[in-house]
Amino acid sequence: MTQLYLEQLLNGIQLGMFLFLVSAGLTLVFGFMNVINLAHGSLFMIGAYAMALISGMTGSFLLALILSLPVVALSAWVIEVVIISRLYTRDHLDQVLATFALILFINEGTTILFGRTPLFLDVPPLLSGSVSLFGVVSYPLYRITIIGAGLAVALILWIIIAKTRLGMQIRAGTTNRETVEQLGVNITRLNTMIFVAGAMFAGFAGALAGPLTSVEVGMGENLLILCFVCIVIGGIGSIRGALLGAITIGVVDTMGRAFVPDILVKFLNPAAASGISAGLSSMLIYLLMIVVLVVRPTGLFPVARGS
Amino acid sequence: MKQKKFSLIAGVVLSVIGGAAALADDLKIGMITTLSGSAGYLGQDVRDGFLLAIQEEGGTLGGTDVDVLIEDDGRKPENGRAIAERFLERDGVEIMTGIIFSNISPVVAPLTLRAGRFYVTPNSAPSQFAGKKCHENYFAVAWQNxxxxxxxxxxxxxxxxxxxxxxxxxxxxxxxxxxxxxxxxxxxxxxxxxxxxxxxxxxxxxxxxxxxxxxxxxxxxxxxxxxxxxxxxxxxxxxxxxxxxxxxxxxxxxxxxxxxxxxxxxxxxxHWNHDLENAANTAFIAGFEAEYGRSPTVYASQGYDTAKLIASALAATGGKVTADMDGFRAAMKAADFDSVRGPFKFNKNNHPIQxxxxxxxxxxxxxxxxxxxxxxxxxxxxxxxxxxxx
The missing domain is CATH 3.40.50.2300 (Response regulator)
Structure with a gap:
């Protein structure tokens, strides 16, 4: 039984790492520029498509992973300069409308370019198979790699935010944008940089997702909804909050799917239990969000904001 | 006796109207299917199998000129409803087909049947329409779920x-x-x-x-x-x-x-495989590979069979569908076509026995x-x- 709990915990953390990679950019863009970017999931998709296409052409997983990042960065730069930069002074409704339109454009564009049939990637031979962890549970090596990659990104982000001048500017800008601008920081350039960096994290997640799940049009949208839950729970603008929120959501969602049916089946007949539990476990994270928002309306790690 | 006379008159009136419409336009077949997302190839193959049967005849089904309207439901019931309403009310679709997923058929089938048109499913066949809610104008070609x-x-x-x-x-x-x-x-x-x-x-x-x-x-x-x-x-x-x-x-x-x-x-x-040996299947596989350059899936065989079944009924009624409801229904039920799966007949609930x-x-x-x-x-x-x- 411990084996099952441990395996589900790892599954939860692995899902959490995906959510974190996407949430990190989302929370920075939202916290720093005050922009709601619904099209963030599209950047996840662009990363996955770039990965699938490049690895299809070159046959190399690593090369595709490395090359997909500049593809995402370039796409993000174009999106920022052409559309997002015009939204900074607009209200949230305009931002939602514009970025929702972006989703439609990008999805339809991808369908026209690459068709409706999903693309599939194989796990590279080096990372395929399972390894035994702590002598009790055997776990797919590729999923362990994802957890490792997520943690590495979290560490790099923490160093940048906490230890560098750039990080200081970002933290200051999230708290009070105007003051930072008055102090002579080129805020336009900083906006573009943060947007592109956030996009690259999402694209990186998309590229890693390829061998696990099918690469298809609209693959980022479902994830994006979960990511909004993560950053609201974690506190908008906080990387630490995004990490904690993402892991919490990943674990709760996985545990819910895994164990709610077992609990319900004690009270109901199997058919009814499995029907209800499917609905209940997908509600679980939203219930959690409600509880967190009631107890701490600004999330678990709120960022102090100037007026 | 009186009732019979009435239906005879109604039949004549309807066939005149229907005849006029047929002169003006080809028979409209509405295909609502799932073409997008990771299950998009299901609808794509049903569509391609269906169109192959039309193409083999040079643009007709059972000798009748047909116009197939194709729309993607994106596996969303609300899309299915919107497309079905448009097909039935604006376009005058007489036969509805194409549905892949059983979250969409419970929306589209009742709409179609209430409008007095035929519903012929190449894939999704949920239990309710095989049992208590079975309907004389509802035909499931592939199987019951x-x-x-x-x-x-x-x-x-x-x-x-x-x-x-x-x-x-x-x-x-x-x-x-x-x-x-x-x-x-x-x-x-x-x-x-x-x-x-x-x-x-x-x-x-x-x-x-x-x-x-x-x-x-x-x-x-x-x-x-x-x-x-x-x-x-x-x-x-x-x-x-x-x-x-x-x-x-x-x-x-x-x-x-x-x-x-x-x-x-x-x-x-x-119920079907590439290596089933019958003339219809051999011709279907060769035709499909020649036309599309890929092997047909089971879904393609279902789309093809659906078109062949409709063709057999149209040939029997001379192209009349809603103009000769009883005739078309009886011809459908007879299932007088060579299915690529071999032996095929309809059960009393218009679902296959195979x-x-x-x-x-x-x-x-x-x-x-x-x-x-x-x-x-x-x-x-x-x-x-x-x-x-x-």
């Missing part, structure tokens, strides 16, 4: 598995699938699990299966869901631990192509294909026909 999985349950019996873990998405066809598998499976059911429709990551479910240590796993995960599951099942090293027995939608040729070698040896049940075959995945010339191992059950109907009052 349950029977697809009943055949898998029967197939598993032949391998003497003492218990099974069963899994399907949480929607009507998923529920029909598990009900169908359980109906004839003699072993014990270890657990019955529903996932979300369109789910992409099955890590949590796979971990539970591993812990439950069942003798076998049955799952119904059509399209991209099946591809994702099969790859993750392999990555977790589960193929050696818990063997699979599935039905055709979880082992179609696109899934085999995407997943590859790890699926070799998986037994699955189907043979089910056991298949196994093999590698042949570097390609992964299914090969028939034997007949699981002959002339198999469905479990709901007795509830139908037709």
């Amino acid at each position: 349950d029977s697809l999985h009943e055949s898998a349950g029967l197939y598993a019996n032949s391998m003497d598995y003492e218990n099974a873990y069963i899994l399907a998405p949480n929607y009507q066809a998923g529920k029909d699938a598990l009900a169908g598998f359980k109906r004839y499976f003699k072993g014990e059911i270890v657990a019955e699990v529903y996932t979300q429709l369109g789910q992409t990551d099955y890590a949590a479910e796979i971990a539970k299966i591993r812990a439950a240590k069942p003798a076998m796993l049955f799952h119904f995960l059509p399209g991209g869901m099946g591809i994702n599951f099969a790859k993750q099942y392999d990555q977790a090293g589960m193929n050696d631990e818990v063997p699979l027995v599935v039905a055709a939608p979880s082992a179609d040729i696109n899934i085999l192509r995407a997943v590859g070698a790890s699926m070799v040896g998986i037994p699955n049940s189907s 043979n089910w075959y056991g298949r196994v995945v093999v590698e042949r010339d570097g390609q992964f294909v299914n090969q028939i191992t034997g007949t699981i059950v002959e002339n198999h109907g469905d479990a709901y026909a007795d509830e139908c009052s037709m």
Whole structure:
């Protein structure tokens, strides 16, 4: 039984790492520029498509992973300069409308370019198979790699935010944008940089997702909804909050799917239990969000904001 | 007697109106199908199979000029409703077809039937329309949802598995699938699990299966869901631990192509396969490969059969559909066409009575294909026909 709990915990953390990679950019863009970017999931998709296409052409997983990042960065730069930069002074409704339109454009564009049939990637031979962890549970090596990659990104982000001048500017800008601008920081350039960096994290997640799940049009949208839950729970603008929120959501969602049916089946007949539990476990994270928002309306790690 | 006279007059009036319309326009066939997302190839193959039959005749079905209107429902019921309303009210569609998923058919079928048109499904055939809600103008060409999985349950019996873990998405066809598998499976059911429709990551479910240590796993995960599951099942090293027995939608040729070698040896049940030997099937496969440059899936065979069935009825009525409701209905029910699956007839609830075959995945010339191992059950109907009052 411990084996099952441990395996589900790892599954939860692995899902959490995906959510974190996407949430990190989302929370920075939202916290720093005050922009709601619904099209963030599209950047996840662009990363996955770039990965699938490049690895299809070159046959190399690593090369595709490395090359997909500049593809995402370039796409993000174009999106920022052409559309997002015009939204900074607009209200949230305009931002939602514009970025929702972006989703439609990008999805339809991808369908026209690459068709409706999903693309599939194989796990590279080096990372395929399972390894035994702590002598009790055997776990797919590729999923362990994802957890490792997520943690590495979290560490790099923490160093940048906490230890560098750039990080200081970002933290200051999230708290009070105007003051930072008055102090002579080129805020336009900083906006573009943060947007592109956030996009690259999402694209990186998309590229890693390829061998696990099918690469298809609209693959980022479902994830994006979960990511909004993560950053609201974690506190908008906080990387630490995004990490904690993402892991919490990943674990709760996985545990819910895994164990709610077992609990319900004690009270109901199997058919009814499995029907209800499917609905209940997908509600679980939203219930959690409600509880967190009631107890701490600004999330678990709120960022102090100037007026 | 009086009533007969009335219907005769009504029939004449209708046929005059219908005749005039037919002169002005070709027969409209509405195809609402799923073309986008990871299950988009299902609708694409139904469509391509259907159009192949029209093309073979040079643009007609049963000698009647037809105009097929095709729209993508994106697997969303609300899209299905909007398209169906437009097809029925604006475009004057007389035959509705194409539906892939059983979350859409319960919306589109009643709309079509209430409008007094024919509903001919090439794929989705949920239980309610086979039983109490059966309708004289509703025809299911491929199978009734349950029977697809009943055949898998029967197939598993032949391998003497003492218990099974069963899994399907949480929607009507998923529920029909598990009900169908359980109906004839003699072993014990270890657990019955529903996932979300369109789910992409099955890590949590796979971990539970591993812990439950069942003798076998049955799952119904059509399209991209099946591809994702099969790859993750392999990555977790589960193929050696818990063997699979599935039905055709979880082992179609696109899934085999995407997943590859790890699926070799998986037994699955189907009403059709490439290596069924009959003239219609040979012609269909050759025609499909020549036209589209790829092997047809089971869905393509279903789309083709649907068109051939409609063609046989149109030939019998001289192209009249709503202008000769009784005639067209009787001609459909007669099913006077050569199905690519071999023997075929309609049960009293307008669902098929047909043979089910056991298949196994093999590698042949570097390609992964299914090969028939034997007949699981002959002339198999469905479990709901007795509830139908037709």
